[in-house]
Structures are given as C-alpha cells and as structure tokens.
Amino acid sequence: DKNMNRFKVVVANPSVPKIAYDILQKHCDIKTSTVFSRASILQDVVGADALFWASKIRVDKELLDAAGPQLKVIGTMSVGYDQFDIDELKARGIKFGNTPAVLNNAVANIAVMLAIAASRRFTEGRKHIEEGTWINYFNTQWMLGQDLTGSTIGIIGLGQIGQAIAKRLKGFDVGNILYTGHKEKPEGIELGAKFVNLDNLIRESDFIFLAAPLNNQTYQMCNSDFFSKTKKTAVLVNISRGQLVDQEALITALKTGRLFAAGLDVMTPEPLNTDNELIKLNNVVLTPHVGSATNDTRNAMAELTAKNILRALGGAEMFTPVF
Numbered sequence: 499d500k501n502m503n504r505f506k507v508v509v510a511n512p513s514v515p516k517i518a519y520d521i522l523q524k525h526c527d528i529k530t531s532t533v534f535s536r537a538s539i540l541q542d543v544v545g546a547d548a549l550f551w552a553s554k555i556r557v558d559k560e561l562l563d564a565a566g567p568q569l570k571v572i573g574t575m576s577v578g579y580d581q582f583d584i585d586e587l588k589a590r591g592i593k594f595g596n597t598p599a600v601l602n603n604a605v606a607n608i609a610v611m612l613a614i615a616a617s618r619r620f621t622e623g624r625k626h627i628e629e630g631t632w633i634n635y636f637n638t639q640w641m642l643g644q645d646l647t648g649s650t651i652g653i654i655g656l657g658q659i660g661q662a663i664a665k666r667l668k669g670f671d672v673g674n675i676l677y678t679g680h681k682e683k684p685e686g687i688e689l690g691a692k693f694v695n696l697d698n699l700i701r702e703s704d705f706i707f708l709a710a711p712l713n714n715q716t717y718q719m720c721n722s723d724f725f726s727k728t729k730k731t732a733v734l735v736n737i738s739r740g741q742l743v744d745q746e747a748l749i750t751a752l753k754t755g756r757l758f759a760a761g762l763d764v765m766t767p768e769p770l771n772t773d774n775e776l777i778k779l780n781n782v783v784l785t786p787h788v789g790s791a792t793n794d795t796r797n798a799m800a801e802l803t804a805k806n807i808l809r810a811l812g813g814a815e816m817f818t819p820v821f
C-alpha cells in the first residue's frame with residue numbers, strides 16, 4: 499500500500515500558501531477545509547493525525563474529540579494561540595507549535611506605523627482633505643501631534659515583537675524605554691530598556707505598546723483604572739489582541755481626552771461592526787488585523803508551520819514548539 503506511513507493532515511483554511519502543501523505532500527495526505535464554519539471543520543478533522551491551523555475557530559475538547567485519539571500534532575500558523583484550549587491539548591499529549599520570530603519584523607513595523615499615524619493625527623488629517631476642511635490659511639497651531647523623538651516608550655510584553663519594536667524606536671531617538679511583564683529580561687538590558695511595574699509604565703509613558711499575548715493575566719488589562727492613570731497626551735498602540743483592552747473604557751478615554759490617540763491593528767470583535775464608535779473617532783487609526791500580512795511573512799509562517807508538523811509527525815521536536 500503506497501499510502502502506508504503517510505499521515506493525514508487537515509489544513510483548516512483554504513488560503514494557506516502553496517509552500518505548505520509542497521512541504522507536507524511528501525509525507526502526508528492533505529485535506530483542506532474549504533468553509534469557515536465550525537460545523538464543517540468538525541467534520542473535516544475526523545481521523546486527522548495532524549492539524550494545520552490558520553483559523554480563529556476554537557480548538558477545544560469538542561473539536562479534539564471529533565478529530566479522534568490519533569490526533570497528536572497541531573501547528574498553528576500564528577504566533578498567538580489564545581483560540582486553543584492548552585490544558586486540553588497537554589492532557590492529550592498533543593505536540594503543539596506556533597510561528598514566532600518569522601513575523602517579528604512585519605508586526606513591529608506596523609506597530610511603529612500605528613504609533614506615528616495615531617500621534618500625527620492621520621485619520622483626522624485624511625478627513626480634512628476629503629471633506630474640504632483643510633484650512634487654507636497658515637495656522638501654526640493646526641493639526642499638532644505628539645513627538646516620538648524624545649518620548650518615553652512603554653512596552654507591555656518585551657517578547658520578540660516587543661524587542662523588535664524597541665529596536666526600531668531607538669532609530670527615532672526616543673527617550674526612555676520602559677517595559678513590564680512577568681519578569682525582568684536580559685534582552686531588556688541589551689536594549690537599554692528599564693523594567694518597571696505596570697503602574698509606573700502607565701503613568702510615565704508617552705507611547706504605550708501592547709505586545710503581550712492574550713491570557714488570563716492580560717485579559718482586559720487596559721480598563722478604566724488603566725486609562726485613569728495614562729498621560730492625557732499618551733498614545734496607545736495594540737498589535738496583540740483586542741481583548742487586552744476594555745474597548746468601552748478605551749473609547750471613553752479617547753472621547754474625554756484621557757488619552758490623545760490610539761493605533762489599533764486588533765480590536766473586538768473582528769471584523770469590527772461597521773457602526774462601531776472606534777471608526778467614528780478622529781483620534782483612532784485602525785488596520786484590520788494585518789500585522790503579519792506581507793507576502794514574505796505569510797509564506798515564512800506557512801513554511802514553518804508545515805515543517806513543525808512534519809518534524810513532530812516524524813517523532814522529532816518542532817522547530818518552534820509551544821510544548
């Protein structure tokens with residue numbers, strides 16, 4: 499039987515780059531889930547040895563039960579993995595990997611873009627052009643923004659993306675770089691970044707970057723208490739997950755001048771409802787969760803996920819295991 503020792507892999511997204519198929523095809527039979535519905539994916543995963551996940555659909559007990567006990571490997575084509583029931587995966591001895599590192603540059607770049615766009619009033623300026631309210635006399639006080647140069651930067655989560663953000667901002671001659679997280683990091687020392695508690699970071703930062711994963715510790719960490727301590731001139735940038743922010747509290751802070759502006763690549767829900775207040779606010783810059791969305795980065799993520807899956811199916815350690 500020529501199919502002996504071949505594995506069954508389910509790719510849970512029809513848009514996964516071809517390179518993943520080229521890699522997996524050598525040792526696997528691939529089934530691609532063509533519809534983004536939980537019901538159809540629950541059927542497609544039946545009998546899979548491995549899952550190639552590129553989906554927000556939750557991988558929980560129900561889905562793992564549907565797949566069956568032969569399922570031993572999952573690779574997610576993302577760095578975040580909040581859609582997975584980690585305890586359930588561990589209990590079943592499933593090897594699990596994500597795609598860190600390969601998306602650091604693309605995501606850090608969009609973080610810097612959002613910081614500058616928000617602090618320099620991109621949305622408001624664009625509206626003035628469109629609506630014909632671009633004033634035709636020279637007003638030295640029109641459309642003034644906040645400086646990145648000389649500012650105090652606060653990074654919540656100095657992981658690989660947080661570090662890539664810090665490295666870039668040094669090129670803008672920022673002042674101090676502060677960070678917070680569960681522990682002080684050697685990389686922080688190398689970057690000349692100072693480990694502080696969250697309270698100090700909120701109070702002192704001119705720009706606050708959210709670069710921490712979504713988990714029980716970070717869920718809704720930016721709440722009304724958080725925004726009661728920010729500088730009124732501060733800019734918030736979120737490239738992590740929308741659920742780190744109490745969005746109603748953020749909107750209130752933006753409307754009442756508790757916060758100068760926000761640049762958000764992530765929000766709740768995604769996609770955002772078209773009548774959401776965030777879209778109406780002049781001091782918000784939005785991008786539709788496209789931090790890693792470049793050709794090269796998505797190809798690299800697909801390649802790494804496929805290689806991780808093959809390694810684990812062959813009994814070796816993944817290149818980038820979560821566990």
Ligand SMILES: O=CC(=O)O
Pocket residue numbers: 575576577578579601790
């Ligand atoms: O949000 C995207 C990712 O986690 O890679």
